[in-house]
Amino acid sequence: MRFGPSFQADATGFSLWAPSVEAVDIELQGRGRFAMVRNDEGWFSFRERCEAGTKYRFCLEDGLCFPDPASWRQSGGVHGWSVVVDPDAYRWQNPGWRGRPWREAVVYEAHAGLMGGFEGVRRRLPELARLGITAIELMPIGDFPGSRNWGYDGVLLYAPAEAYGTPEELKALIDAAHGLGMMVLLDVVYNHFGPDGNYLNRIASGFFHAEDHTPWGSAIAFDDPLVAGFFVQNALLWLNEYRFDGLRLDAVHAIRPAPALRRLGQAIRSGVSSDRQVHLVIENENNEAALLPEPFDAQWNDDFHHCIHVLLTNETDAYYADYETGTADKLARCLASGFAYQGEHSPNLQRPRGSPADDIPLTSFISFIHNHDQIGNRALGERLAQLAAPDAFRAAITLTLLCPHIPMIFMGDEFGSRSPFLFFTDHNAALAEAVRDGRRNEFRHFPAFQSEQDRSRIPDPNDEDTFRQSIPKPDNSGFDWSSFYRTLLSLRSRFVTPYLDGARTIEARALSDCSVMAAWRLGNASEWMLAANFGLVHLPFQPERDLHLLSPSVSSYGGSLPPQTTLAWMKLP
Numbered sequence: 099m100r101f102g103p104s105f106q107a108d109a110t111g112f113s114l115w116a117p118s119v120e121a122v123d124i125e126l127q128g129r130g131r132f133a134m135v136r137n138d139e140g141w142f143s144f145r146e147r148c149e150a151g152t153k154y155r156f157c158l159e160d161g162l163c164f165p166d167p168a169s170w171r172q173s174g175g176v177h178g179w180s181v182v183v184d185p186d187a188y189r190w191q192n193p194g195w196r197g198r199p200w201r202e203a204v205v206y207e208a209h210a211g212l213m214g215g216f217e218g219v220r221r222r223l224p225e226l227a228r229l230g231i232t233a234i235e236l237m238p239i240g241d242f243p244g245s246r247n248w249g250y251d252g253v254l255l256y257a258p259a260e261a262y263g264t265p266e267e268l269k270a271l272i273d274a275a276h277g278l279g280m281m282v283l284l285d286v287v288y289n290h291f292g293p294d295g296n297y298l299n300r301i302a303s304g305f306f307h308a309e310d311h312t313p314w315g316s317a318i319a320f321d322d323p324l325v326a327g328f329f330v331q332n333a334l335l336w337l338n339e340y341r342f343d344g345l346r347l348d349a350v351h352a353i354r355p356a357p358a359l360r361r362l363g364q365a366i367r368s369g370v371s372s373d374r375q376v377h378l379v380i381e382n383e384n385n386e387a388a389l390l391p392e393p394f395d396a397q398w399n400d401d402f403h404h405c406i407h408v409l410l411t412n413e414t415d416a417y418y419a420d421y422e423t424g425t426a427d428k429l430a431r432c433l434a435s436g437f438a439y440q441g442e443h444s445p446n447l448q449r450p451r452g453s454p455a456d457d458i459p460l461t462s463f464i465s466f467i468h469n470h471d472q473i474g475n476r477a478l479g480e481r482l483a484q485l486a487a488p489d490a491f492r493a494a495i496t497l498t499l500l501c502p503h504i505p506m507i508f509m510g511d512e513f514g515s516r517s518p519f520l521f522f523t524d525h526n527a528a529l530a531e532a533v534r535d536g537r538r539n540e541f542r543h544f545p546a547f548q549s550e551q552d553r554s555r556i557p558d559p560n561d562e563d564t565f566r567q568s569i570p571k572p573d574n575s576g577f578d579w580s581s582f583y584r585t586l587l588s589l590r591s592r593f594v595t596p597y598l599d600g601a602r603t604i605e606a607r608a609l610s611d612c613s614v615m616a617a618w619r620l621g622n623a624s625e626w627m628l629a630a631n632f633g634l635v636h637l638p639f640q641p642e643r644d645l646h647l648l649s650p651s652v653s654s655y656g657g658s659l660p661p662q663t664t665l666a667w668m669k670l671p
Contacts, residue, residue, distance in 0.1 A: 216263035282343055517568065
């Protein structure tokens, strides 16, 4: 048995794993209810000739009706009807696409809803391609309650969000990207379901371990092969049916038991044709080097971001406390071997964090100065463009785009947006109140939000205006952001990207408490060096080797790093 419908011209097969109940009916809209057949493992099945577009749902003896947990399309929200989809309805225009090597990735993280749905993203692709973006990463699109959500409240993980468009429109987006030589990645959430619209607890209680809690509720029972199979099948739907080029797995430290994560990655890889270049990325608070670069290509490197953020803002609240001292040394370690924490004690977590990463390829680390979490988890959703000095902000961007890690840009950064990225939802009234109060209470320990009046300034996630405020608007300072990004990404494409295979660190060190340098030997035996000064004064610095200055910031070098500047040098083999 498999999760979800199997569309055929002669008869569509429906299946549901519901071991906690004894009887299930399937209702076909306008055609009535039919009893499904149950086997000993709790699978219910039914076959009937159905055209694409047929609406269906499942019903229990107590009157509860609910959509297919593996619905491919929804009508009427996460409590509404599932819709039969013809997987061959879309005609691919670029069927020969096989992907791009991971070293060529320049990732652009995007929220489909803020960009106008799947069609809105598709319209932006040519502009982003001209900028030098090679991979679009969509925040989660599995259907969620209401019309506005970050995507991490998804409950129907197989169905592209109804608010964003149809399955065919999603395929057209991916097809168009491939036609422009761009990869498309998808953020998937396999560590929890959202709080509204998840019926699995009712029909398959064994899907969860009630005694094992995560920050979002009971842990998913990944030690059950059938439960793990639900997520493997979901991943392969996105990779094989929709032809995504890779997945980013959210918060994998909440996937338990620990060996299940490796098995999950291996199972996903084994289900994709070997002639395709498909990439798997993780977010992992634990910095587990043993997972890289197999079965996962790369990890989001929060350490890099946190070092940059502290250097540019001097903030040391919450997890930034881990970077309060020796910040430049920690940033240098990130540049050298990815993680700042490789087994050291984390004051924030009150435990050791990470493992040695010296032997991990530099391309196994995705570095960034923004992502949805690092902006959106702030009470007021400010970007660094609002918090940092403009020159220091651009120096941080330069370091990010030119270092040998895989760079990631958050939507709006490409035109210097100062718009906030706020936490937004569209929940029912009771849940909306709980989410609003919970969101505001999260910040009660922060000095700026200790009083109830101060916390009332935190935007209500369920207010539609919170969503509208989060739509990126271009910076109006007059700075040419497009030229800035194109220049940096062109430099990266010419001198760094082709030679990342086999690249290794020569040295990396702090030059002061607010500046760093790092040098790497690339795969073609050339040397690449960056020096970043986030301070306010010139810093004496003379490269010890015979390197040629190749930086968009200055045309000549007089032996000192200018304030709030990142410079690049190279030496050809």
